[in-house]
Amino acid sequence: MSKLFGSIEAGGTKFVCAVGNESLMILESATFPTDKPEETLQKAVDFFKQFEGSLVAIAVGSFGPIDVDINSDTYGFVTTTPKPNWGNFDMIGFLKAQLNLPMFFTTDVNSSAFGEKILAPSLNSLVYFTIGTGIGAGAIQGDTFIGGTSHAEMGHMFVKRHPEDLDFAGSCPFHGDCLEGVAAGPSLEARTGVRGEHISLESNVWDIQAYYIAQAAVSATLTLRPEKIIFGGGVMAQEHMMNRVRKQFSELLNDYVPVPDLTQYLQIPSIENNASATVGNFALAKRQYEINR
Structure with a gap:
């Protein structure tokens, strides 16, 4: 059987x-x-x-x-x-x-990270972020999830505020302006009164959001040094967002440590x-x- x-x-x-x-x-x-x-x-x-x-x-x-x-x-x-x-x-x-x-x-997100590792067996380490209604992240080293007393909660890390976003209190019910509070999908409507799918690509709110997501990638890079960081979720399904995040990441990291080519290092999931x-x-x-x- x-x-x-x-x-x-x-x-x-x-x-x-x-x-x-x-x-x-x-x-x-x-x-x-x-x-x-x-x-x-x-x-x-x-x-x-x-x-x-x-x-x-x-x-x-x-x-x-x-x-x-x-x-x-x-x-x-x-x-x-x-x-x-x-x-x-x-x-x-x-x-x-x-x-x-x-x-x-x-x-x-741990399930997604494990799946990405299965799909790319040559990878030994990776971090997987979901940027959608909420934000979560899973990290894997070898076949082991990174975590001690419990699973990681990187979606609620605190980030430096964008200078054009200082008046926004954030939308996280626990922490206000943590990463999820300023970069998850609902933060777009909370700022603008308009759902994300109806916001013009010319709006600077996308660069503000990318600034926070790029900070999360820099933090993951400096603390975990993964071989790849993968971004899933509805917000990152938009091609323009990955390009914005890569640009912001490069500026924030400022060549402090070497990373692979960003088109390979910061990627969307392997399968839709x-x-x-x-x-x-x-x-x-x-x-x-x-x-x-």
């Missing part, structure tokens, strides 16, 4: 569930909006129950913060998220109550629609299955 592996990319806006084979190829998937926890997770359970008997493990990459410490009383919980109804919810407990399978639990998270989850589920055998 061929073994199947499951992936849940639990995003703040939507859930993407998928089943893949031992070659990490997607065989079937389903996408649905992120609603109340019980309703959303029940849809995930119903999807995976179609594959009972062949499905041997699942990996979950979730929006955060989450508790990934397997020795913690709240392991598997979504913790202090501002997303309504999801705070302190036992996601893995809900899933395991109906799907008696080995499960691996991490952040969505954040499917690197699904590939990463398949690989993590496969690894968890082999550990539990």
Whole structure:
């Protein structure tokens, strides 16, 4: 019997569930909006129950913060998220109550980072940022996620304010003007009153946003020295944004340390629609299955 592996990319806006084979190829998937926890997770359970008997493990990459410490009383919980109804919810407990399978639990950005590593096996280290409704980042060295007491929360690092943006208080409910508060998608509308897709490319708000994202890349470069930094998420899906970030990065780093050519060093994901998270989850589920055998 061929073994199947499951992936849940639990995003703040939507859930993407998928089943893949031992070659990490997607065989079937389903996408649905992120609603109340019980309703959303029940849809995930119903999807995976179609594959009972062949499905041997699942990996979950979730929006955060989450508790990934397997020795913690709240392991598997979504913790202090501002997303309504999801705070302190036992996601893995809900899933395991109906799907008696080995499960691996991490952040969505860690799943994406792992997927990018699988897709480029020559890489030993990378950092993956998602710049969308929120901002998160995962870092990987070898086959290990960077983190100690918990997962990284680089989306909430503090950044130097752009001189033309000093009056904007930021939109993060916890920190105001942290990276997420000044550079995530909602910050565009919070500043201008206009949704990002309707803002002219000539507006300087894009350069302001790129200034903050470039700072995150400089910080990651100086603290972790990765071989590559990858930017996913809806904000960075716009080609003009990557060009702006590279330009700002070059000016901010000011040749302090050597980095590869920026067209290779600062990149978008290897595959569209954040499917690197699904590939990463398949690989993590496969690894968890082999550990539990």
